[in-house]
Amino acid sequence: MRLRIDRHFRALLAVLAVTCLLGFGFKQHCMPGGWTDSEQYLTGCYSDAVPFWTARAVDKGSIPYLQTPIEYPVLTGAAIWIEGAATHLIFGREANDAKFLGVVTAVNIALAFLILWMFRRAGMDRRRLWWWAAAPPLILYVGHNWDMIAVTLAVWAMLLAREGRLIRAGAAAGLGVAAKLFPIVMLPLFALSAFLGQGRGWWQRVVRAGWVKLAAIGAWLAVNLPVALLAPANWSEFYRFSQARGGTVAGTWDVLGNLGILQLGTPGKNLLAALAFAIGGAAIIGLGWRRHHARLWLLSTPLLAWFMLTNKVYSPQFDLWLWPMLVMTAPRLWPVALFAATGIFAYFAEFWFLAGMDGAWPAANTLDVAGAAAARALVMLWLIADCVRRAPPEWVTLPLARQAEAALPGRAHRKGARRQER
Incomplete structure (x- = not known):
């Protein structure tokens, strides 16, 4: 049985590799010679990484927020700087926008594989694993920009919430908000889940919901506060830009x-x-x-x-x-x-x-x-x-069923275990 599972996972890895390579080629195919005659729009090969190379001084190694403004939240800005530094380290004098795009895409591909691993570890059914491994949006967007960072953190937050680890889920979502705003939509649901949880007194539920919020705020502050103190104007660029655009x-x-x-x-x-x-x-x-x-x-x-x-x-x-x-x-x-x-x-x-x-x-x-x-x-x-x-899909409900079965005393629990074995 284990051999079949391993073969299945290897097949998933192979398909995801093909999907990501298609995404890599989709963005890189028009880089030789630079974008000409609007080919970045006509063929869809546009990527934010290419204009950022010079427009945000990545080519000069400038530190986002401290030395150059950037219209992304801090965690994404840090990733841009690290990927720019990696491009210079790997390619030296040959570093350019195409090489930077390659590094950005490689990091996003690694995150796509991380999501597949998280899905499999969480017990997602095989059919849904294939839907991630062969995802059309990965072909279009794995090399498009840096949103895969927030996507990965949002997936992590959702899977933690599924396991009932709501405080950790709040922290993961808070980190996601430090990369891109959209994971913020999860936080009210996590806090509500903590407040309405069964088996606790009213005050315990209030405290737990408060810890979920504090975990999210704390994770967000840990990333943002140092930059906000050192370069408040450039740090706030993302929020002012979002409001004014x-x-x-x-x-x-x-x-x-x-x-x-x-x-x-x-x-x-x-x-x-x-x-x-x-x-x-x-x-x-x-x-x-x-x-x-x-x-x-x-x-x-x-x-x-x-x-x-x-x-x-x-x-x-x-x-x-x-x-x-x-x-x-x-x-x-x-x-x-x-x-x-x-x-x-x-x-x-x-x-x-x-x-x-x-x-x-x-x-x-x-x-x-x-x-x-x-x-x-x-x-x-x-x-x-x-x-x-x-x-919801069946794989989502399985952990709760197992928890309920594990709580059965004595003979009833043993019967439940035998049913699971069969």
Whole structure:
């Protein structure tokens, strides 16, 4: 039996390696000679790592925040600096943007393998493991930027919550927020789970929920506070930039504006995005309460999807945030396949729109982008409804069943153990 499991895992590793190599080639194929004639948009090979090499002084070895501003949270900024230093160390005088892109992609590939290992260790069923190993978003985004750091921390937080380790889950999510904002949507669910946990007195539950919050805040502060004290203006650049920037062409509010339905400036988008997320998030928790109150962490997936839909910014790589969460928690997988397909259409629609702005062809217009974004949004709403209304996948519930069985006394416990063996 063990031999079969090992062979299966080796096959998963091989497939994930092929997926990641395709992602590596997808971003690297247009690097020889540099980007010309808008090929980074036409072929989809654009990566944030390439402009960052010079625009954020990675080529000069400048330290983010202390020597150069950067529009990413601190943990991501630290990764950019380390990867830049590694590029200089490995390649010396031959270091350039293509080599930097290779190092960034290699680190992201390592994180993809780490997620596969975490999934397997957690007991995820084989079919879902294949959905991560052969994930289309990995091909598109494993070399796109640095979001894989926050994705890995978010996966870790979810798996810790599944095991009932809510304080550690809060700390992991806090570290995720120090890399990218989106893991913050998990924290209210972790705190609620701690407060509503069974088998504890009222005061014990209040204290445990408080520890979850303190663990998240403490982890975030441990990363952010030194930089905030040393370079407050550059440290706050990410938060000021997020508040002041306009939307993106595939974001819900810009799609509505380009269709002439709702014309908003940046302050209006900020306000409506916050209100829509708060109202919809409360509805997701309220409607999901009856089925998922024992595992509220499961509602992180629909909350994240709703956050992506209501945010004023929907960058293409946001799909990578949601994919591992869907692999973990989506009750049905075939709508997840539709999410991947519509995400690919939206990816090329958005980049061909940028190509059109450069006067290149093929070109997309705002209606093309709106159509692709609307198709993806409808699938995401479907997935939100599925995650709220339907029972979770079986692998999620197994640990609780085993815990309950282990608590059975004497003869009943032995009978339960024999049933497991059979």
